[in-house]
Amino acid sequence: MPTIAFTHHLQRHAPAHTVAVDANSVAAALNLVFAAYPALRGYVMDEHSHLRRHVAVFVNGAMLRRGDVLSNPIPPDAEIYVMQALSGG
Amino acid sequence: MSVCELPDFSDESLLRYSRHILLPEVGIEGQQAIGAAHVLVVGMGGLGSPVAMYLAAAGVGRMTICDDDTVELTNLQRQIAHHQADLGRLKVESAAAEIARLNPEVQVEALARRVSDEPLQALVAAADVVVDCCDNFPTRHALNAACARMAKPLVSGAAVRFDGQLSVFDLRHAESPCYHCLFPDDGGEANDGPCATFGVFAPLVGIIGSMQAAEALKLLAGIGESPVGRLLTLDARSMQWRSLKFKRDPDCPVCLQRP
Ligand SMILES: [Zn+2]
Numbered sequence: 001m002p003t004i005a006f007t008h009h010l011q012r013h014a015p016a017h018t019v020a021v022d023a024n025s026v027a028a029a030l031n032l033v034f035a036a037y038p039a040l041r042g043y044v045m046d047e048h049s050h051l052r053r054h055v056a057v058f059v060n061g062a063m064l065r066r067g068d069v070l071s072n073p074i075p076p077d078a079e080i081y082v083m084q085a086l087s088g089g
Numbered sequence: 090m091s092v093c094e095l096p097d098f099s100d101e102s103l104l105r106y107s108r109h110i111l112l113p114e115v116g117i118e119g120q121q122a123i124g125a126a127h128v129l130v131v132g133m134g135g136l137g138s139p140v141a142m143y144l145a146a147a148g149v150g151r152m153t154i155c156d157d158d159t160v161e162l163t164n165l166q167r168q169i170a171h172h173q174a175d176l177g178r179l180k181v182e183s184a185a186a187e188i189a190r191l192n193p194e195v196q197v198e199a200l201a202r203r204v205s206d207e208p209l210q211a212l213v214a215a216a217d218v219v220v221d222c223c224d225n226f227p228t229r230h231a232l233n234a235a236c237a238r239m240a241k242p243l244v245s246g247a248a249v250r251f252d253g254q255l256s257v258f259d260l261r262h263a264e265s266p267c268y269h270c271l272f273p274d275d276g277g278e279a280n281d282g283p284c285a286t287f288g289v290f291a292p293l294v295g296i297i298g299s300m301q302a303a304e305a306l307k308l309l310a311g312i313g314e315s316p317v318g319r320l321l322t323l324d325a326r327s328m329q330w331r332s333l334k335f336k337r338d339p340d341c342p343v344c345l346q347r348p
Contacts (some may be wrong), residue, residue: 008252008324042190056271056320056335063335066129066273081333085272088249088289089136089224 001073004029006040007083013040014082021080026057027070029080044082054085091220098124102194119310120148121213126309127151128293131204131213131232132222133180134158135294136301137244138170138187140220143302145188145195149309152188153212156180167291170339204228207234218305221245222298226274230343233268236348242308243268246301249287253297253323257304257315259348265317266346270338293325 004021006014014037023029034041046052050070057069058081064072074080097115098106102124109115110122128149130140133156141154158180160171168180168267175183181199188197204212204223213219213235221232221243229245236243236258242259259265300321307313320333337344 007322008251008326053274056272056333058333061331063271063333066338067340076318078109081331083333085226085229086247086249086252086254087224087226087229088247088287089132089134089222089294 001076002029002078002080004033004080004082007081008081009084009086010040010043013037018079024073025071026059026074026080029074030070030082038059043084055082056085057082092142102148105192112135114163114312115310117164119312122311123306123309124148124150125215126308127153127215128218128220128305129153129155129216130220130222131228132224133168133184133261134164134168134222134224135167135289136222136248136287136298137180137220137300138168138184139295140222140246140275140302140305141170141188142191143299144220144305145191147302147306148192149195149306151196151198153200153216154181154188155186155200155202155204155212156184157202160205163323167289167294171208204232210239213241216241218308219243220301220305222301230274231270233258234343234346237269237343240348244301244304244308246297248293249289251290251293251325253293253325255297255304255316255321255323256319257308257317259308259315259317262317263347264337266335267341267343269343270341271320271335273341290325291324296323296325 001020001080003018005018020027021032044055106120109120110117126149130137133154160175160178160180160183170187171183179201181201185197185199188195219236219241237260240261245256247254258267322331
């Protein structure tokens, strides 16, 4: 089953550990997590259900094209990682 | 740059840089390239401090450093180029003094202003490598756009709390992605809060900043491989790194401006 994990930065609103998700796309996986952590949605998605600015999603360590990443089918062993750009210096 | 422009080494310089010159990956030629180089460092805070200090110690010939802030007490916990006696002083003046203490051979141009305005392209054009140590997204995007247009390598680092990020955008090469390919600035407002309200673990900026200095020197001396198309992320709580791959986005509006 695919798994999903969130950068520490988002873990105030998201699961603190990697969780298994019965999903065949990143969008489906995110929706499962949003159901349990409703506040998370606003940090990951914008009002048009696109990835929010400065959020990036990696599947098995590689970024997919931004337009496709949510809807493309993912393999059963997919490890989804949701992260956010940092600006601090 | 041509060989005739490279500086000759005095006996003292040979001694000063001997532990670099002894490395076959650096050698005399690599050290000469470092000495002939001009690096633009944007931000003289937590990341900019170790970047400027390591580049100075390593003998980078010219550095332009930019920051419009003054040194505050809250900075001294991690911004190691600045000292107690520098409180209230411009960070670029304090850092320039620290660079001179480390290595008086380095020529420093200290610019006490934010760089997300007009002279940015000229500043980037004059540099061999640009190091992004700033604390805000508008400057990160502006620097990326200038480096894309001028085809300059950009060493990008960021650090907040216990989390660090590092990547190199080598915009001299067509296949390299840019910062905007990785983190586009469309898609609503960023929902990540003002960075000044977060804490920062003191040595985290030393870890990430030292890596930025390493990547800048590698680019200047032509050593090894840069993490181009790879975002390295550090969670210093567990000291776990991730290496995440990304490619140039064919729809990236910044990359469309590249020569
Ligand atoms: Zn791009």
